[in-house]
Amino acid sequence: MTLWFVRGLRRGVVTTRYPARPEESSAFLPTPPAFRPRALTPVTAGRLAETCPSGALQVVTGERGGDVLAFDVGRCTACGRCAAEAPHAVTPSGAFELAATTRSVLIKTIPLRGEER
Numbered sequence: 001m002t003l004w005f006v007r008g009l010r011r012g013v014v015t016t017r018y019p020a021r022p023e024e025s026s027a028f029l030p031t032p033p034a035f036r037p038r039a040l041t042p043v044t045a046g047r048l049a050e051t052c053p054s055g056a057l058q059v060v061t062g063e064r065g066g067d068v069l070a071f072d073v074g075r076c077t078a079c080g081r082c083a084a085e086a087p088h089a090v091t092p093s094g095a096f097e098l099a100a101t102t103r104s105v106l107i108k109t110i111p112l113r114g115e116e117r
């Protein structure tokens with residue numbers, strides 16, 4: 001304890017001003033994925049759903065009848081496996097302020113607009 005106190009005095013106060021100021025270290029945080037609908041095909045979406053270890057991704061029938069990728073941000077651990085599986089269709093979002101008061105807000109539906117080749 002004393003060691004940490006002395007170290008703190010020597011280095012000055014090390015703290016953060018977040019949320020009043022942007023947190024600089026946020027650039028280095030793993031963040032949930034962002035999807036490119038035009039690069040997502042049903043096959044790619046199926047592969048992503050199989051890859052996701054937490055069940056955050058599922059291919060489901062959308063409101064208009066076609067398949068969509070359902071992304072449950074609340075289940076996502078930002079492991080990055082989906083981005084590694086399909087880097088052309090998935091990138092880290094850079095978003096980490098994800099709190100919500102309603103569970104359903106965390107579930108996104110992403111249209112599959114890509115064409116099979």
Ligand code: SF4
Pocket residue numbers: 032033051052053054055056057075076077078079080081082083
């Ligand atoms: S980052 Fe990991 S947990 Fe999140 S959706 Fe992708 S595979 Fe699933």
